[in-house]
Amino acid sequence: xxxxxxxxxxxxxxxxxxxxxxxxxxxxxxxxxxxxxxxxxxxxxxxxxxxxxxxxxxxxxxxxxxxxxxxxxxxxxxxxxxxxxxxxxxxxxxxxxxxxxxxxxxxxxxxxxxxxxxxxxxxxxxxxxxxxxxxxxxxxxxxxxxxxxxxxxxxxxxxxxxxxxxxxxxxxxxxxxxxxxxxxxxxxxxxxxxxxxxxxxxxxxxxxxxxxxxxxxxxxxxxxxxxxxxxxxxxxxxxxxxxxxxxxxxxxxxxxxxxxxxxxxxxxxxxxxxxxxxxxxxxxxxxxxxxxxxxxxxxxxxxxxxxxxxxxxxxxxxxxxxxxxxxxxxxxxxxx
Amino acid sequence: xxxxxxxxxxxxxxxxxxxxxxxxxxxxxxxxxxxxxxxxxxxxxxxxxxxxxxxxxxxxxxxxxxxxxxxxxxxxxxxxxxxxxxxxxxxxxxxxxxxxxxxxxxxxxxxxxxxxxxxxxxxxxxxxxxxxxxxxxxxxxxxxxxxxxxxxxxxxxxxxxxxxxxxxxxxxxxxxxxxxxxxxxxxxxxxxxxxxxxxxxxxxxxxxxxxxxxxxxxxxxxxxxxxxxxxxxxxxxxxxxxxxxxxxxxxxxxxxxxxxxxxxxxxxxxxxx
Amino acid sequence: xxxxxxxxxxxxxxxxxxxxxxxxxxxxxxxxxxxxxxxxxxxxxxxxxxxxxxxxxxxxxxxxxxxxxxxxxxxxxxxxxxxxxxxxxxxxxxxxxxxxxxxxxxxxxxxxxxxxxxxxxxxxxxxxxxxxxxxxxxxxxxxxxxxxxxxxxxxxxxxxxxxxxxxxxxxxxxxxxxxxxxxxxxxxxxxxxxxxxxxxxxxxxxxxxxxxxxxxxxxxxxxxxxxxxxxxxxxxxxxxxx
Numbered sequence: 001x002x003x004x005x006x007x008x009x010x011x012x013x014x015x016x017x018x019x020x021x022x023x024x025x026x027x028x029x030x031x032x033x034x035x036x037x038x039x040x041x042x043x044x045x046x047x048x049x050x051x052x053x054x055x056x057x058x059x060x061x062x063x064x065x066x067x068x069x070x071x072x073x074x075x076x077x078x079x080x081x082x083x084x085x086x087x088x089x090x091x092x093x094x095x096x097x098x099x100x101x102x103x104x105x106x107x108x109x110x111x112x113x114x115x116x117x118x119x120x121x122x123x124x125x126x127x128x129x130x131x132x133x134x135x136x137x138x139x140x141x142x143x144x145x146x147x148x149x150x151x152x153x154x155x156x157x158x159x160x161x162x163x164x165x166x167x168x169x170x171x172x173x174x175x176x177x178x179x180x181x182x183x184x185x186x187x188x189x190x191x192x193x194x195x196x197x198x199x200x201x202x203x204x205x206x207x208x209x210x211x212x213x214x215x216x217x218x219x220x221x222x223x224x225x226x227x228x229x230x231x232x233x234x235x236x237x238x239x240x241x242x243x244x245x246x247x248x249x250x251x252x253x254x255x256x257x258x259x260x261x262x263x264x265x266x267x268x269x270x271x272x273x274x275x276x277x278x279x280x281x282x283x284x285x286x287x288x289x290x291x292x293x294x295x296x297x298x299x300x301x302x303x304x305x306x307x308x309x310x311x312x313x314x315x316x317x318x319x320x321x322x323x324x325x326x327x328x329x330x331x332x333x334x335x336x
Numbered sequence: 337x338x339x340x341x342x343x344x345x346x347x348x349x350x351x352x353x354x355x356x357x358x359x360x361x362x363x364x365x366x367x368x369x370x371x372x373x374x375x376x377x378x379x380x381x382x383x384x385x386x387x388x389x390x391x392x393x394x395x396x397x398x399x400x401x402x403x404x405x406x407x408x409x410x411x412x413x414x415x416x417x418x419x420x421x422x423x424x425x426x427x428x429x430x431x432x433x434x435x436x437x438x439x440x441x442x443x444x445x446x447x448x449x450x451x452x453x454x455x456x457x458x459x460x461x462x463x464x465x466x467x468x469x470x471x472x473x474x475x476x477x478x479x480x481x482x483x484x485x486x487x488x489x490x491x492x493x494x495x496x497x498x499x500x501x502x503x504x505x506x507x508x509x510x511x512x513x514x515x516x517x518x519x520x521x522x523x524x525x526x527x528x529x530x531x532x533x534x535x536x537x538x539x540x541x542x543x544x545x546x547x548x549x550x551x552x553x554x555x556x557x558x559x560x561x562x563x564x565x566x567x568x569x570x571x572x573x574x575x576x577x578x579x580x581x582x583x584x585x586x587x588x589x590x591x592x593x594x595x596x597x598x599x600x601x602x603x604x605x606x607x608x609x
Numbered sequence: 610x611x612x613x614x615x616x617x618x619x620x621x622x623x624x625x626x627x628x629x630x631x632x633x634x635x636x637x638x639x640x641x642x643x644x645x646x647x648x649x650x651x652x653x654x655x656x657x658x659x660x661x662x663x664x665x666x667x668x669x670x671x672x673x674x675x676x677x678x679x680x681x682x683x684x685x686x687x688x689x690x691x692x693x694x695x696x697x698x699x700x701x702x703x704x705x706x707x708x709x710x711x712x713x714x715x716x717x718x719x720x721x722x723x724x725x726x727x728x729x730x731x732x733x734x735x736x737x738x739x740x741x742x743x744x745x746x747x748x749x750x751x752x753x754x755x756x757x758x759x760x761x762x763x764x765x766x767x768x769x770x771x772x773x774x775x776x777x778x779x780x781x782x783x784x785x786x787x788x789x790x791x792x793x794x795x796x797x798x799x800x801x802x803x804x805x806x807x808x809x810x811x812x813x814x815x816x817x818x819x820x821x822x823x824x825x826x827x828x829x830x831x832x833x834x835x836x837x838x839x840x841x842x843x844x845x846x847x848x849x850x851x
Contacts (some may be wrong), residue, residue: 004418
């Protein structure tokens, strides 16, 4: 799910930084207003926990593979969405620096795709709504699974949209989304189950640690609980299933509907989308393009250009090593 | 648990590099951060067919790597997770974009081939840039840079605390996994029955630790406002940092705007003739 | 300096972790606090540090009641060395961590540096001042944790199991350092040999009750008393018996 810098155009990355920045500003304001000085060490240690816990391999029964924990959902269920969100930013920053998981430019996008949906949708909307009338194991299970599936579906969709808007791939949007959504439906389910297992354990051991836990609110009407769960489950399935099914199982259908609407087929529609994306990129890019000028060179790549690059880089490497040798000699002389 | 071991190794490596440089680097961390961000931004802004221009951008990585004694191999090893997706996406381009953009000596190059190349190069260069930047600064200096850039103290503190406790928790997980594996031979990971308790117990212990950390802060006069400075290096002159930043960013812009290599190539070819 | 009068404490309102404890400690003393696991040693230390305030009875430090109102003043007078140094050292380098306390009390510049360096000197780790915490050994971390407390110049220092996890050489070093620190020290530990080497007075508690209080030598050589409370004679004493 982590996006690399290479997948993003500067304009898209910048936009995502703005979106995540707004959410960050809001969260900082909220956390400050709460004025709970004990939160800072808890945020730090919990962030480290999420980072470390993602290294645990949870075996998925019946398959050879393993799943991981969903950080955003877990953090909001313990710290609340705003503090959870800020903690997730720290985790994502360190992941990108230490592991090259994600990138510095892509941080805004990654924060949005993972932390924003996980904490604000998963935590603030789903967890908070479902736990309003008291907690139970079943509700924790339902909230975690639904929250994780929704989070990952929206995250995956955002990854597709951001990549598309950046114009780095020639893949038609339909196919891209059709691959991304079902994969993340499965991942979301597994992450949801793991997160639920951990949260249920906490609920049984130290319920007070959970956000929105109120000891007295245990006896609520079963009907309303079922209704909430039902509504949310249906929403999750609709959102998750819609993208997955519509795009992957019925590519013809999508093409057909596009043809009907726009009078052209999917490929040209996708092509148009790319051209618009490219245009946006060109107009928003820092600097104008060069290339396309001589007959031999196309779009900046040419035979002579590559020769030039090889020679210059070679010279540069030689100079660097020369400089280093000179430096070492000098150091040795100084040492003597 | 190879990823776990790799995480621990990466942390140790970052410490070693930061330790080697502590007090020696004369370039202000803000300059390094700015140069890194500018570099990545300019690299990804290259058009999708411009392989030559991107090759030019590799100069920064090569020079930094050699002069700062950083390992290109270790940097490359870090890329395997993140680049998998980039490679996957890029690899389909040659099949989808078959426009012929170049023909030299019987070799036909299509747009898809070039856009695949640029995507790979961008992926590699951006990861190297971030990796080298982090190795040259280390977390404390980086957080110092963030403070200089007016990031709130609380947020920077959380980042520092996360970094501080990652190694403690990773080692704890390593011990727990070892204890688990010794009693459950042949299992690859953690069985579904203990999913909750395995991570849950660690979480409870982490919370206890957080409580202790908070107590320890309270007992030393903490009242909600973090009173600390991130260790300053007297040697890092702002002047040198500014020259470093301005110099590199100027070079990046030049490489982005002017087809320097194209011109150089033409000169070399004309000399050859 | 430290006065406890009929102190009773319970975490959940039912089970008493400490019941009816009274004693009076003078400045300059070194007190050993011994008892089996779960006897209530750590809880007692936490009350003295002002971390737990919902107790019954009276606890006074330097004439000040330990309650929510006096918390800041009480905490300024007491220092607490945690059993787990890892939790005590939360900043990136030793210097920063040792400076954290004085800074919170408004200490800056030259004065701050002097305080930090003098604390580091007392535990003999001046050369580690710029070392990141995660690159230190267990023994070094313990000394650094003690330095973080010394830099605040507290009048009462509470040690929770200070010798746990230290090798013999580091343990000996720690004993020498503790003996070199002035002020009232309270050391909670199972390491009776260390108590023997550092404390002039010892308090024995069992299941939250004060069993006896007196000269260290007297208590630590009383085999029957120790065994009744789930403890054993210090190893050095056992060897002498053989």
